[in-house]
Amino acid sequence: MSRIYLSPIGAVNGETLSMLARHVGELFGFDSEVSTSFPEPDYAFDARRGQYSSTVILRNLSSVTPPDATRFVGVTGCDLYIPMITFVYGQAQLCGRTAIISLARLGQAFYGLRPNKEVEMRRARKEIAHELGHTFGLVHCGDRSCLMSLSTEIVQVDLKSEDFCASCWKLLDEEIAKAKRQVKRTTVPEMIG
Amino acid sequence: MKTQWEILVVDDEEVMRESLAAWLREDGYGVDSAASGGVALEKAREKDYAIYFVDLKMPGGMDGIETMMEIRKIHPDASVIIITAYATVDTAITAMKEGAHEYIVKPCNPKEISMLVERIIKVKNLQRENTILRQKLAKQYSFHDIISKNCRMQEIFELVREISGLKSTVLIQGESGTGKELIARAIHFSGDRAPKPFVGVSCAALAETLLESELFGHERGAFTGAVSQKKGKFEMADGGTIFLDEVGDISPKLQLDLLRVLQERSFYRVGGSEEISVDVRVIAATHRDLSEAVQAGTFRDDLFYRLNVINIQIPPLRERREDVPLLVRSFIERLSHELGKEIEDITESGLKMLIDYNWPGNVRELENAVERAIVTCKASVLSDEDFSFLEHNGIRRPAWNVPDNLPLQSVEKQVIEATIKRTGGNIKEAALVLGIDRSTLYEKIKRYEIQR
Numbered sequence: 275m276s277r278i279y280l281s282p283i284g285a286v287n288g289e290t291l292s293m294l295a296r297h298v299g300e301l302f303g304f305d306s307e308v309s310t311s312f313p314e315p316d317y318a319f320d321a322r323r324g325q326y327s328s329t330v331i332l333r334n335l336s337s338v339t340p341p342d343a344t345r346f347v348g349v350t351g352c353d354l355y356i357p358m359i360t361f362v363y364g365q366a367q368l369c370g371r372t373a374i375i376s377l378a379r380l381g382q383a384f385y386g387l388r389p390n391k392e393v394e395m396r397r398a399r400k401e402i403a404h405e406l407g408h409t410f411g412l413v414h415c416g417d418r419s420c421l422m423s424l425s426t427e428i429v430q431v432d433l434k435s436e437d438f439c440a441s442c443w444k445l446l447d448e449e450i451a452k453a454k455r456q457v458k459r460t461t462v463p464e465m466i467g
Numbered sequence: 468m469k470t471q472w473e474i475l476v477v478d479d480e481e482v483m484r485e486s487l488a489a490w491l492r493e494d495g496y497g498v499d500s501a502a503s504g505g506v507a508l509e510k511a512r513e514k515d516y517a518i519y520f521v522d523l524k525m526p527g528g529m530d531g532i533e534t535m536m537e538i539r540k541i542h543p544d545a546s547v548i549i550i551t552a553y554a555t556v557d558t559a560i561t562a563m564k565e566g567a568h569e570y571i572v573k574p575c576n577p578k579e580i581s582m583l584v585e586r587i588i589k590v591k592n593l594q595r596e597n598t599i600l601r602q603k604l605a606k607q608y609s610f611h612d613i614i615s616k617n618c619r620m621q622e623i624f625e626l627v628r629e630i631s632g633l634k635s636t637v638l639i640q641g642e643s644g645t646g647k648e649l650i651a652r653a654i655h656f657s658g659d660r661a662p663k664p665f666v667g668v669s670c671a672a673l674a675e676t677l678l679e680s681e682l683f684g685h686e687r688g689a690f691t692g693a694v695s696q697k698k699g700k701f702e703m704a705d706g707g708t709i710f711l712d713e714v715g716d717i718s719p720k721l722q723l724d725l726l727r728v729l730q731e732r733s734f735y736r737v738g739g740s741e742e743i744s745v746d747v748r749v750i751a752a753t754h755r756d757l758s759e760a761v762q763a764g765t766f767r768d769d770l771f772y773r774l775n776v777i778n779i780q781i782p783p784l785r786e787r788r789e790d791v792p793l794l795v796r797s798f799i800e801r802l803s804h805e806l807g808k809e810i811e812d813i814t815e816s817g818l819k820m821l822i823d824y825n826w827p828g829n830v831r832e833l834e835n836a837v838e839r840a841i842v843t844c845k846a847s848v849l850s851d852e853d854f855s856f857l858e859h860n861g862i863r864r865p866a867w868n869v870p871d872n873l874p875l876q877s878v879e880k881q882v883i884e885a886t887i888k889r890t891g892g893n894i895k896e897a898a899l900v901l902g903i904d905r906s907t908l909y910e911k912i913k914r915y916e917i918q919r
Contacts, residue, residue, distance in 0.1 A: 329486040356490060357483040357573060359490070359574050359577045362577070413492070414493060426578035427578060
C-alpha cells in the first residue's frame with residue numbers, strides 16, 4: 275500500500291503516462307509507477323452516445339486494483355460520460371482508492387485548434403491531481419485558482435493553477451499522513467514475520 | 468459548508484443513481500439515493516432533503532411526477548428536479564404544474580446542472596438565514612412571553628418596566644384573549660416582588676359567597692362546609708401580587724369589600740374577628756369598559772378610581788395584525804415541540820389568511836387555531852388548507868365596501884381619523900399604518916382639521 279499506480283486503458287502515449295506518474299509521485303509524496311495496460315473498455319461503451327461510462331470503468335478498475343496500491347488511476351483516451359451529463363474529464367471514488375481521467379477533451383485538437391503537447395500535458399496534470407484529491411477526501415473548492423475547483427469546461431481547467439490552495443493542502447497533508455501511517459502498519463508485521 | 472445540505476437521487480437505473488450521487492458528493496453535498504418512488508418517500512419522511520433529483524420514468528409503482536407529488540405532501544417547499552431522457556411538452560408542462568423546480572433533459576451540460584444546484588442551495592441558504600433572523604427578531608420583540616412589534620404594545624412593555632417597582636394598583640383592560648394575565652405577570656416578575664407569590668383569581672368563575680371566601684379566607688365553622696380555617700388569596704399573596712381577573716363582574720358587596728382592602732390594606736376572614744394586614748400589590752383586569760359601567764351605576768366609581776391608578780389598554784389582535792406572523796411562528800415552534808410533531812413553518816398563503824382573519828378571540832384564539840392546525844397537519848409546513856375551519860366560522864375581515872358618492876378627500880379624512888383613533892393618538896404608528904411619513908400625516912391633519 276505504498277504506491278500510486280497509473281494504468282493506461284486503451285491506447286495512451288507512454289511518455290505522457292510516465293510524466294504523469296512522476297508528477298503525482300512528487301506532488302503527493304508517494305512512489306509511483308505505470309502499471310498493467312488494459313484494452314479499450316468495450317464493456318462500458320454506449321453506442322448511442324459514442325462515449326464510455328466512467329462509472330462502469332471505475333467499478334471494473336476497483337476489482338483489479340493492485341494490492342500494494344495506495345491509489346490506482348486509469349488514464350484513457352476514451353471520451354467519458356455519466357448518464358446525467360454530457361461528459362466528464364474524470365471520476366474518482368471519494369475517499370476511495372481508484373480514479374480515472376480522460377485525455378479525450380484535454381487536447382487542443384478537440385476544440386478545432388492546433389495541437390499543443392505542453393497545454394495538453396498541463397491539463398492532464400491538473401485533472402489527475404484533481405481526481406486523486408477526491409480519493410483523499412477533498413471536495414470541490416470555492417477558490418477558482420485551486421486545483422480542487424470544479425471545471426465544467428476547458429477554460430476553467432486552464433484558469434486554475436497546478437497547486438492546491440492552503441486549506442485544501444491542510445486537509446490533504448492530514449490524509450496523506452494517514453495513508454502513510456496505514457502503509458507502515460501493514461508493512462511492519464511482514465518485516466517481523 | 469456544503470455538507471450541511473443533503474440531496475436525494477431517485478432513479479431505478481443503478482449506474483445513473485450511483486454516478487449522479489458520486490458527482491454531487493464531489494461537490495461536497497451529502498447524497499442519498501433511492502431506487503424507486505416508494506423508497507424515496509421513506510427517505511423523505513426521515514429527512515428533509517434540499518434537492519430531490521427524480522427520474523420521470525420508473526417502471527412499476529410510482530413514476531417521477533407521482534413521486535414528486537407525494538414528496539411535496541411531506542415537504543411542500545421541497546425543490547424537486549424532474550429528469551428525463553425523453554422530453555415531451557406535455558410531461559414538461561405537467562411536471563412544472565405539479566410544482567417541479569426544474570425539468571431537465573439528460574444528458575445535460577455539466578455547467579448547467581452545477582449552476583442549477585448552486586442556485587437552489589443559494590436560495591435554501593437565504594431561507595435558512597431568514598429563519599434564523601426571524602427567530603432573533605422574535606426574541607427581540609419578546610417581553611416576558613408576550614410577543615409584539617406593535618408600537619402600542621412596545622409602549623405597554625415600556626410602561627410595565629417603569630411601574631414594575633411601584634406598589635400602585637394597575638387596571639388592565641382589553642378584550643378576551645389579548646393577554647391581560649401575561650401583562651400582569653410581566654409587571655410582577657419584572658419588579659422587586661418577583662420572588663414573592665403571584666396569585667391569580669378569576670372573579671367571573673365563582674359565586675359571590677365563594678369568591679368572598681376565596682379572596683379573604685374563612686374561619687372554621689363560618690359557613691356550612693367550612694370544616695377548617697382557610698387562608699384567602701390576599702393572605703397567600705402577602706409580599707407579592709394578587710391578580711383579580713374579570714374584576715368588572717364582581718357583586719356590589721364584594722366591590723365594597725375590595726374597596727376597603729385597597730384603602731386600608733387590611734380585611735377580615737369570613738366569620739372572623741381578627742383584622743389581617745397584608746402587603747399586596749393589586750392588579751385588576753377586565754374585558755368590560757368600566758367607565759361605562761360606572762356611568763350605568765353597576766360599578767362603584769370610588770372602586771374604579773382606586774383600581775384605575777395606572778391604566779393599561781391592550782389592543783385587540785385585529786389592531787396589531789403585524790404581530791400575527793411573529794405569534795404564529797412562535798406558536799409553531801413551541802406547540803410542534805409540545806405536540807411531538809415536526810412542523811417547521813407556514814406557507815405564505817397560510818400566513819396571509821391568518822393576517823386577514825378578524826380574531827374575535829384574539830391571541831388565545833390564534834394559539835388554539837395553530838394548535839388545531841398542527842394536530843391535523845400531514846406535512847411539515849402549515850398551509851391555508853390546515854386553517855380551513857376558520858372559513859367555516861364565517862367571520863373573516865369584511866371586504867372593503869366602496870362608499871357611494873363620497874369625495875376622495877372625505878374618504879381620506881375618515882380613514883385618517885379612524886386610524887388615529889385606533890392607534891390611540893400615536894401619530895408615528897398611524898403614519899406607519901397609513902404608509903405615509905409623519906410630516907405628510909401632520910400636513911393632512913392640519914388640512915382636514917382633524918381633532919387628535
